[in-house]
Amino acid sequence: MNMRPEESQQTYLELLQKRLDVQAVLMLPDFPSREGTYYLIVAKQPEIDGTIRRVLFQDQSIMEQWISMWQLEKGTIYGLDEKLAHMLARAEILIDKADYMRQIKQRLLRITDSLQKKLICREYSHLVLFFHEAKEWLQQGLTLDAYHAFVQALHAWARLIAYEMGEHPQAALWVQVKRLDSSVYRLYEELSMNAETLEKRIELLVLAIEFAVTSRMKESVRYLMELMETKVGPWRLQELMNHPAVQAADIQIPSLIDKMVQRSFIQEVVCAGSEAGEQETCFILLG
Template sequence: MDNQLRSLYQERSRESDTLGILLIQKKEAMSPLTDGFDAILLVISQNIQEQWYVHHYRHEEQRTQVITVNKEELNTWLAAGSNRRAVEWILQGKILFDRNEYISSIKDRLEAFPFELRKKRLCIEFAHLIRRYQEGKDLYLAGHYLDAFNHILHALHHWARLAVIENGFHPELTLWRQVKSIDAEVYKLYDELVSGEESLEKKIDLLLIASEFSLASKTNLACTHLIEVMDKKVTPWEIQELLIETDLVEYSFDLSILLEHLIKKQIVKEVHIESQTGDFYLRAYQVVKPS
């Protein structure tokens, strides 16, 4: 296959902006890793104007997808987990071209997966988990059980990814096969939710109780990233300051509900600032210092 694709990647390897090229080959009849294509060529560049763009090719029976991505966008995919396939592309792909060992260094760091890399991913998944849990709980209390089931199921997926990352692994596309060997408790909750014989109302009720305990026990570790960012500023943060903070952009949508959770857990405190609107005070936020 390398020979068939040579003309596609050799031209790109000669471009001065190209940092590396990876080949990801289909391993199964229908492979989500390659979008069903026989192969993906991932081209990493440093100066393309677009964040990423795609070309599709066919050579005889061979179908190939060429994805060219800006290095900054790739870093965002890897740091935030916004493109879960990207990690597997780097870890499983065959390096065809590697300028100054650019891809090799990324691969080594992903394989090591130090806490410095994991802490943002943990906070992102926890923020998503908090939102899905709260929305599911509200819908359950309102009697909308099917909608509540949908949100609790999504909350479990974030819980599962949280467990995988916490144990030092990258979440895979086959998440539940992975979780089964890493966190049997989370897998059991998922299995009971989708295949248990209890009524839908009872299953959701049990999941909400289990989720409440998990949220309490995982809060400190999962929110390390946010706490460290907030600690960089001595004065309280207004919400808009946090929303535009570059290091928080990947979970800014869930930031408000996450802050409310941290206030309940007495990890963050609410600070009132006088405003120009009558008796209204601006709410600001500050990390609670240990006494």
């Protein structure tokens, strides 16, 4: 005799409740384009992080997405993936051992000053990187590649705006940006839907993004400048790129360094290289 869906779900949850490796279970009540029930399962082991399974339990279709406690804790420091953050925000907590999930959700929703600086620096570095790529493609006459890079640059700009306003970027990012900064929303609209030729649409973006990159630089690179202050003397490029705080935050160092040199935030100096007689360009923070 087949069990009713609610009975099957209860049995499934009871099994998860007994598992020592499971810390919490959440359910997405209206996950789009999926049959059955979608569960987010918070595990204690980091190695299971990101695992997605579709299972059939007592004739009921179930989708499982596993997240580790380590990933969530990391998200409170460096920010969480936007799609996952959106899912967690609307998911219903069904199992919550030691009240962990309720507390971690509150921490994930907060943007501390230190986290805000880090996230702003990350998105700004992506904006600079994609804008540089877009201009390179334009110079080579590769309009479609330039268009793709400009779209990525605008998305980085949109996320940057959200973080500047103390908000996490939402899944419906451009609805959010329309509310926060309608001028940037209009740029995205012009690029996507204007009746002009693609070349003309791209031309409209160059000056606007160039101005954004220039005017936002001082505040946007504050995180990196404060990191450079922790060391007396020059930094090697690879040393900055390999710094754990930079890698964890996904900050694109080479694109930032060039801009910071141009604006005299940092200065190029010559350091001894790893080989005898070799010299290397290093960077020192200017007061």
